Amino acid sequence: MTIVAHLPQRALTLTEEESAAPPAMELTGRRRASPEERALSETIFREFHADPRYHEFVLGCLNCGECTTGCPAARFYDFSPREMLQIAETGDATTLWDALQEKIWACCQCYTCNMRCRFGNDIAGIISVMRELSVSHGVASTRKTLAPFGRSLTLLMTVGTQVSSDMIQPDFFRDWGPFATGSDRAWGVGADIMRRAIPSDVLQTTRSSWEVSVQTSLELFRIYEETGVLDMLRGLDPDLTEMLIDIIEERREEFEEARERFRTELEGMRGPVATFRG
């Protein structure tokens, strides 16, 4: 007997009728939404339920709360993965809409809830589907929530990482920096001793390993373009998107120039180069 034998098997594609199904219910006692807000919330609701991942991620819920037990966000915010799954299952568009305003951003996508779930739900996954929808529809509150993360986003989109060696300053890591004393016992010995134990040639590679080649940047950006990430971002922050495109254009020109230079040099050495792909 395998666990897989018990996993529900469902079709991943929806019929036209199913994907067009409007919200099935409406909870009472809610604030009244403006017609625009209401229209957008219903569009998002429809798209959410038509997403093929919805039926793969949301299987059912016993409301046992084991997902919440391990959730780091639940300890600090009015947030619980169990509630998010209930929201994912509701037929009320306003409930989903309300969750998109703030709650979905409390999740730190650690996937502990998935490991705990005895029903086999992908809770962290369905939260990320909600995030995608609120970003691609440029939900006003999402724009506000993500505004302070412009720098991280720029780095992620251009070099694929949000930390670089130039950001690691002694002041940010006081237990390692000049203020560290022998009484810091995080590793059983003083941080100063730990620091002295790092060979200097290793310190050299910590700098080079953060460097991202131009090819990598361009390839990464192409992935963002072709998978629709860039379009999603355009809905959220058109200015930032234009800026990113400019940065990448510059890089692309840089790369083309370097390639041209290389080709000319190579031809000068041994005649025309038949094929060359960057």
Next chain:
Amino acid sequence: MNPILVLGAGPAGLSAAAEIAELGAPTILVEREAYLGGNPKRWHYSLLAPDLRPSDEILGPLIAKVEGNPRVELHRSTTVTKAERLPKGFRVTLKTGDALETQEVSAVVLATGFDHFDSRRKFEYGYGRYPDVLDFKELEGMIHDDRVLRPSDGKPPRRIAWILCVGSRDLQVGNPWCCRMGCAVSIKQAVEIRQKHPEIDAYVYYMDIRTYGLWEDLYWKSMQEYGVKFIRGRIGQVTIAEGGSQLLATGEDTILRRPTEVPFDMIVLASGMEPGTGTQEAAALFGVPVGPEGFLTPNLSDMNPVDSGLPGVFLAGAATGPKAIPDSVTEGMGAALRAYQYARN
């Protein structure tokens, strides 16, 4: 008529053997353990839900019916190692210690039962690591002997929590079925403890309470008359509380919608039911089909719940799925009748 073989001497097997003998046919009752009475005897079950009668009062008369019965040939500490199909019935090899014995039987009743889920497999509850985390089958024995004490220091507990559905309704361990008796037995234990020791606080953590049918009375009374507390939500992990003497249960109160951390002196796990070792072996020996859960599958579970669909092979008790003792006794009677009809014709 060749004798009818009954495999397993728990409530279902005892009931089947007693009834076959009552019908006038010779019976061979084979039990793997040295004692009769199955799981209830093995774990010294205390009072039985829902009527709160001592298990000995129910098992005692059942055992008395087969022990010393001239038509029942008893084989304790014995297993069946081989079964060959005959035109009618089987030729079976019985193994007792190193001694082998061959018998021809006209029909077989498989009453091979269940095993309690091994709670160590839900490692987050710390069963087997923390002495004060108990399986509820162990608490049964403690209540039976009226010695409800913390195994770690021998002191009486002040606060006890029950965690339901341990190894049941859980795809993480591959057991998505309900054990049917975990709710009733846990509530019954809480009631028994509150009856004798009203100073002990009893908390039951649940997803759903399934005291089905008339057993619901037990659930209501546990709150109304014995002050047992129910918290909707599961405990997701058990650790040692600050100070080291108590257990810390972390979970979500799903009605108040907040994560909770509560210290307890003792935590009791309601472990589920899995197909017993004997059930798995019997399935292989007699070629009885098993379902995805590993329990034996009756041919028509609604019309003929005790028929395997194979000629001369009948089923009774928890071998076909989680079952309470009254249901097992009833099925033993049904299987006895069906086996007798088959053997006589």
